[in-house]
Amino acid sequence: MNHDERNREEDDDIAWLAILAGREPPGADPRTQREARALRRMLLERAPSAGSAPGPSWEAFKQRLDREGWPEAERPRRWVRMPQALAAGIALMVVSVTALYSVWSFRVLPDLSADFDDYPLARGDVAVPERFVAHPRRAVEGLKRQLKALNLPYRVQEVARGLQVEFYVGPEPAPSVASFLDEQNWSVGDDYWVRVLYREQ
């Protein structure tokens, strides 16, 4: 299966799931629409309703709780209740150590956005489109600002030929992301990542 076919199949799956969930994705294949709608209609007819059968008794449960004592709510996990200042301090320390290590080891570490948590799959047959600019670093900084504004996780990495930027747009990009991609004329990979290589002119 080539890339186009795989992309089409993934898009079709996304549309099928969206219709099954009751949404109306634009441009879905008519056969996909018919199948997903028929399935949804059947499943909804069989959806249980809370009042359709006598269920467990709240009174019995409440009596048990009153007898045994209501369970204590767990204290929020440490990271949830960590004071913001402390969290910021730890983050600053991590960033500082990372930066120092980078300088010390003369290596350029990948520059990751804060919410970057999923590395793209390395695929040998993915051709990374190249963009030739006068100042790649400056151009990448500008792009990073745009990606942050769009809440897109990204990774910037120095490679032999320039700076490679990768960011994840997900299966259903927000309209603002879709128009950004259109403006830039960038296409999305079949793993929902966009990759661009900035090179010096």
Add this chain to the structure above:
Amino acid sequence: MNPLPLTNADEERFLIQRLARSGSQREHAAAQLFARYAPLFHRHFQRHGLRPAEAEELVQEVFILILRGASNYQAGAAPPSAWLWMIARNALISRHRRKEPVVDDEQAYTLALERLVADPEPTDDELADCVRRQFARFAAEHGERAEVLEHIAWHGWKPQDVATLLGRSPGATREYLSQCRKALRPYLEACREWLEET
């Protein structure tokens, strides 16, 4: 058509936040969520081979877990329904690990679905009949996958919500859902004639 279970996500988020408090607000919120979800969990557990009394006991255990864990629910991370069903699913898995089910998991599901197929509502809709019959066959072979598809239709879940239920990464969940559809496809081939006509 049976009414859809009301899953007002905002209201349920509010109720879960109330569970983390104390006093009458907590009790009122617990009663509201219990009224909404306990019958659904009870039915689900019976479908997985538990006797009614065992299912009711497990429902109570699930709600104790919900009461304990409410303070850790992150409102922005997943819809309440996905979080609540995740707790119920994990409790059922733990229970089956502790004790052999009375009836095998798949067998119980098959039995439940056979009842549905044996006593279909009268209908003139051949497509609906076909889809119902073929989905029952699919569910008999692929119980968990069928349940995931039911959750998507009933609650309007997105793939990331299914990821919460299954405890999988978004990427693994996308692949899982793709495999669900692939597994269902041969069953729906029998309905192709009516699907083409519609």
